[in-house]
Amino acid sequence: MDAINDPRTGLSDGAPYDPHFDPLVADCGQGQRYAPTYWVDTAGATPPDEGPVIGDMDADVVIIGAGFTGLATALFLAREHGIKATVLEANRAAWGCTSRNGGQGQNASGRLYRTQWIARWGVDVAKRLDREIRDGFETWKGLVSQIDCDAQDGGHLYVAHRERKLAFLQRECEVMREVFGYDTRMLSRQELQARYVDDQEATGALHEKEGIGIHPLKLAYGYLKMARAAGVKVYTASPVTGWDARSGSHYLRTPGGTVRARAVGVATGGYTSQGLHPIVRNRIMPILSNSLVTRPLTRAELDAAGFKSTTFITDTRVLRFYYRLLPDNRVQIGSRSAIHGANASEPRHLELLRAGLVRKFPSLREVQIDYSWWGWVDVSHDMMPRIAQPDPAQSIYYAIGYGGNGVSFSTHAGRRLAERIAGKAGSHWDLPIYSSPLPGHPFAPFRRLGQQMLYRWYQMQDEAA
Numbered sequence: 063m064d065a066i067n068d069p070r071t072g073l074s075d076g077a078p079y080d081p082h083f084d085p086l087v088a089d090c091g092q093g094q095r096y097a098p099t100y101w102v103d104t105a106g107a108t109p110p111d112e113g114p115v116i117g118d119m120d121a122d123v124v125i126i127g128a129g130f131t132g133l134a135t136a137l138f139l140a141r142e143h144g145i146k147a148t149v150l151e152a153n154r155a156a157w158g159c160t161s162r163n164g165g166q167g168q169n170a171s172g173r174l175y176r177t178q179w180i181a182r183w184g185v186d187v188a189k190r191l192d193r194e195i196r197d198g199f200e201t202w203k204g205l206v207s208q209i210d211c212d213a214q215d216g217g218h219l220y221v222a223h224r225e226r227k228l229a230f231l232q233r234e235c236e237v238m239r240e241v242f243g244y245d246t247r248m249l250s251r252q253e254l255q256a257r258y259v260d261d262q263e264a265t266g267a268l269h270e271k272e273g274i275g276i277h278p279l280k281l282a283y284g285y286l287k288m289a290r291a292a293g294v295k296v297y298t299a300s301p302v303t304g305w306d307a308r309s310g311s312h313y314l315r316t317p318g319g320t321v322r323a324r325a326v327g328v329a330t331g332g333y334t335s336q337g338l339h340p341i342v343r344n345r346i347m348p349i350l351s352n353s354l355v356t357r358p359l360t361r362a363e364l365d366a367a368g369f370k371s372t373t374f375i376t377d378t379r380v381l382r383f384y385y386r387l388l389p390d391n392r393v394q395i396g397s398r399s400a401i402h403g404a405n406a407s408e409p410r411h412l413e414l415l416r417a418g419l420v421r422k423f424p425s426l427r428e429v430q431i432d433y434s435w436w437g438w439v440d441v442s443h444d445m446m447p448r449i450a451q452p453d454p455a456q457s458i459y460y461a462i463g464y465g466g467n468g469v470s471f472s473t474h475a476g477r478r479l480a481e482r483i484a485g486k487a488g489s490h491w492d493l494p495i496y497s498s499p500l501p502g503h504p505f506a507p508f509r510r511l512g513q514q515m516l517y518r519w520y521q522m523q524d525e526a527a
Contacts, residue, residue, distance in 0.1 A: 084403025085348045093299030094153040100355040100433040105279035114299040115318035121148035124323040129160035132329035133285035134476025140292035143484040152301030156282035158333040162437025166374045169199040169272035171471035173445035198474030209284030211276045216373035218273030221264045227378040231268040260368020261422045275374045328460035332438030345500035348438040353396035355433040366425040379524040441465045443503045449478045452499035
């Protein structure tokens, strides 16, 4: 059945999309329509699911969240461990981070660079972590190759937006080559312009071959179809409104009934409600990321802007811009801007993106913007994700905290989360992203105040000559 038009929800075409939702102050609702993203408008029909929970039921394993991580976890539980999971989604499949990101699949996860891995954990652990992230990228590539998701395989360009950033990129390039064995290389401004893009801010770039741009919602719909074909049940418009544990079982209350399970995996990303469960409260800092997509550009406009490649790009700002040319010749660009959900729709946030687009590509000053949206990114307090069972006494597991680098690694995180739930041993479990819970923060109630101050500082630093 098609949950979007399910008369049992009482929502007909769905509850209105709330553009001001903020996970620190509210629950994410029930059965909301998708955000008005380019991805939603071009993904095609939403695949069928089970609709909402309409009575009490038993499940072996429940996964909360039907985005990349949740769907991948359920898929691997079924395929590799013979466990048919039940997925509970508050709104619609891939409603949150998964349908609002930039579609940049990098060989990375979390906010730290590989030089920072070395500084934090030493060379040996950093090399093992790199192998795990590489394995994750291969896991993801394997699924991408099976799904029609507009894949653009051209690697990743890390562009120096100021001359002073070139030394940083050069150091990263050397470490990736000499320590981790990657075929990375530095590009001069002239080579970048001749082969890839004429970004007017760029003073050079680091190119890494590992990177694929994708249509994230088409990919997620592929995951959903695969998971259901493997026996997974996906219930939409079914938020978890209460959670009790007794006699070795979890009782998850939804508006339509209570689901009893022996184990629960949390895969709610930046849309993790503070009230979901104490084990995830204050464990991430949700950060808003804004995006826009232009109308399709003509050949003359592409030439004037200097687009010669669909390789996706990130610049070296702390409040970075990420951008690329889409298969239908539109330009997508995103960055950080709003602090609170309450003011996310203020025009100044869209203007920040417009200004960034024009600084990079002055010829696009008057181009029409066809899509604008924003969504929450799950940033952990130590900038790295966790795929963990935070309390060995409780059969609760989570995979959260990608920090904006979850498009590819979320799939492997789902595979590892499935292994944890299935009780599988592995030498990788002592790696930092698996061996400890997400850290809390002693000043959690004041995080937004600190974020506002940091953003002002970052903006000054980013734009300094």
